[in-house]
Amino acid sequence: MNFKLKIWRQKNSTDKGRFVEYLVKNISPDASFLEMLDVLNVELTRRGEEPVAFDHDCREGICGSCGIMINGRAHGPGHGAATCELRMRAFQDNETIVAEPWRAKPFPVLRDLVVDRSSFDRIMVAGGYISAKTGGVPDGNAIPISKPIADQAMDAAACIGCGACVAACPNSSAMLFVAAKVSHLALLPQGQPERKSRVERMVAQMDAEGFGNCSNNYACEAECPKEISVSNIARMNTEYILAKIR
């Protein structure tokens, strides 16, 4: 298959950036989107042009490193998959494909398609944990957790922190990301002691980072590679309101 690529090129965070068009030829429909970029990069290196920088690592949809806005969709067409899981057969032969970095104020572009998502780490540092001291804990079975609750917690914990929710949201809101962690820990008995301060601190940090507000569009849920439900956002809202009232 052949494609015309329109890729965002930006040298560093201070560069203005622009789109550059490339042609790639003879791409297998079974190749992943990132492998198609690999082919382009080898070709660019041969020609003495700078290869396109993009974040990636595990290439099986679990590490959360990759993330490209492809044809106006976070992680490209389709649902429930990260960019690395996207195969070229999802596109038409000779299609023009637009590839852009995640766009959000708290995700500054470092180079080309690489953005800095350390704002997510800072939100996690602001209480996204249970203060369990190493070694000073009871036996694993001392805290029974009903299966439905454990399953719900697992559903929320499946977040890979890729940032597609922010990228897809018209408001660049990080609510789904934050809500997934708040929900996961608020559901579990282990998370109860710090429940109130956790949601307050994480939301405050989220706001301080400059993420937008949630307007309940649910674009985040639609583009989440792990299909995290927006009901987690509802749960976080309750948590937040209760924390503020009490």
Next chain:
Amino acid sequence: MKLNSKIPDGPIEKKWDNHRFNLKLVNPANKRKYTIIVVGTGLAGASAAASLGELGYNVLSFSYHESPRRAHSIAAQGGINAPKNYSNDGDSIWRLFYDTVKGGDYRAREANVYRLAQVSGSIIDQCVAQGVPFARDYAGYLDNRSFGGAQVSRTFYARGQTGQQLLLGAYSALCRQMDVGKVKFFARREMLDVVVIDGQARGVICRNLVTGAIEPYVGDAVVLATGGYGNVFYLSTNAKASNATAIWRAYKRGAAFGNPCYTQIHPTCIPQSGEYQSKLTLMSESLRNDGRIWVPKKKGDTRKPEDIPESERDYYLERIYPAFGNLVPRDVASRAAKRMCDDGYGVGSTGRAVYLDFGAAIKRLGKNVIEERYGNLFDMYHEISAEDPYRTPMRIYPAVHYTMGGLWVDYNLMSSIPGMYVVGEANFSDHGANRLGASALMQGLADGYFVLPYTIGDYLATSKFKQVSAEEASFKETQREVGHYVKKMVSINGKKSAEEFHRELGKIMWDNVGMGRNKAGLKKALAKIPKLREEFWSNLKIVGTASELNMELEKAGRVADFLELGELLAYDALHREESCGGHFREEHQTEEGEAKRNDAKFSYVAAWEYAGANKAPILNKEQLKFEYVKPSQRSYK
């Protein structure tokens, strides 16, 4: 080099307790005076950094990723072992110890393995307390499953994401220490050298991957938790960035490298479909429970599998191993597949695959049952290959996915450089020549949460430390060397990309140092690798500069080290004239084609010592003693 494994005296079940008592402690008020550098934030690194921070040390944590949570521990699917005996099926510390030593084909240190089995129960408790959402049964208690052929159910799991959930647990512990300021995290920093002053590891030199700056970091001890080196084969189930640079640079500074040739191959991966392919994806081994493996009887048969009649199919595993059939162990299944493809019976566009057929199982059990058992795996396969495995057989091929070898460490997890510790897959320690399923997560967390935090204190409490700053001559010198090295790489200005060199190296490694190894092949690899390395240093092309985010440069540095490590791996494989676990020498096999150990000659750890550029490495042997689990030949009859 004199290797002292420092295994404590006493009966095996008392060794760790006695040793813990004998370890010197650092006064709680003094802990804040020590700085510990932890490189890597996977299960081992994150848990170590968090636990050390919690104890009161100042911790500097480094990752070439943007966030600690991206480490490749995240990809582990199956689970984590612990002999809790929650299933009431007779599991015990002793049984896990026994299984691990035996599974490692009697090439691991008994004392280390026993300790691993001992602390593994605490790991589960710790993870539960952190909020890891392990699977539960209907009573609300932790659920277990049996995994990787184990006869007891001791594997804890969190859906298919156990690695991710455990890493997020360790990451959250790390976040907590970052929150209170005990751990400082440095993102997008790649360790390129270790600084040794007066024989002690005192710091690291990192490249800031965003600005290109070569930065020195000073500490009182250095912990490497940088994972395995499976990517030396180019195609593996490892993540793209997984690399050996940190341990390799440490090796060149004096750390011994233990058993580099022990590499594990996983039989059921989705095969390569073309030259463009960047990685291989693993599918659970459980598929072999119901799938039948076959190739066409005719060489180079290009018919669709559905069109090949039953009589023209060769169910070779069932034919060669009638007793075990499709359920022969990982290494046997892997080697058989390779042999079939080598002989020209391989299928698919590349001829490097065999069929895994569920046709008979669907007929026998019905589609619903198969869907229930393997639905998610079938979906994954469909997604990647665009073929429906309910209708047409899957194509599978073995792939490298774990390296048991790594930097040599003593019982305290300290390498042969005083003050430099190595934890997780990066060290050679607990798995011997072959790792059991669901044991990698266990070892990473055991090292980080429950071993290193104790042993490192002993070193700090008993060693003298000279006041050192980054202005010190050794730091300046190493920093200069690293800067020079990086610039040299950028200025070659040849014609080939690092990616192309990596692919070529991978092919040499896979063809000659892969699943089945023999003298001729290994010698061929040993002749080819230095040539390729030479070409690399004269014909590499990196566009862009060293003073910016340059992913080609990052890749080139990693490939440069793989080009050296690959040679050591082949060298080790050549010297080990026996077959054991993940190391199979075709010259040493039983009549049934099984691995044949040579305990009289090779019951030792091969700890290789760097002797200088273009010089043969020096072999140091640590003899292994088996007092509790007596070596025996594996058999599937």
Next chain:
Amino acid sequence: MSLTGLFLCTFLAEHLAGNLLLFVNDGGEMYEKYSEFLVSNPVIRTIEIVLFASIIWHALSGFVVWLQNRRARPVKYEEYRLGDNTELASRMTMLSGSVIFFFLVIHLGSFFVPLRVTGSDVGAYHLVQEKFSSLWFSGFYVLALLLLAYHLRHGFQSAFQTLGLRGKGYDSILSAIAFIFWFVIPLGFASIPVYFYFFRRASGAAFTLGLL
């Protein structure tokens, strides 16, 4: 926004209930009485203040949120297919809200101000009759109410999401109630200008003069 939004929804329900009196075929007698009651009752007058405050608060916070959200993405996407994943109603709240605000100004100017502030020489019923005799005026009302429907289609359930009251097992009941608010109520309101324009139009002169 959610609390003010839901409060405004309750007002809509009450307002419609009252306005249905316009359909009573008694020449507007009951409606006049009702209108008189609204103007004179002190409790209603107090609620009125809360109502105005809510409208202002709802609109202002909507504007602030909109501004913040725009600032959260300083560089726009070259291509952005938000439409693939979201409903039209959720994407146009700012537009529908703005039009509704404009509508409110006109609506208050046409009815509230003459009836409650400046005083009107005709009764409430006749004022309604007179105003809705204009095609433009009635048409604008119908359009505004269509946008209100869109606004509420997103807004009603959105308020429950914001308050964390969704996803708790009674979502189907909630969507049934939401249907009343986003469909039945705006339809009820829209039926008034339609009814008056077609069946209760004032004299021909008023029809042509009553462009506003």
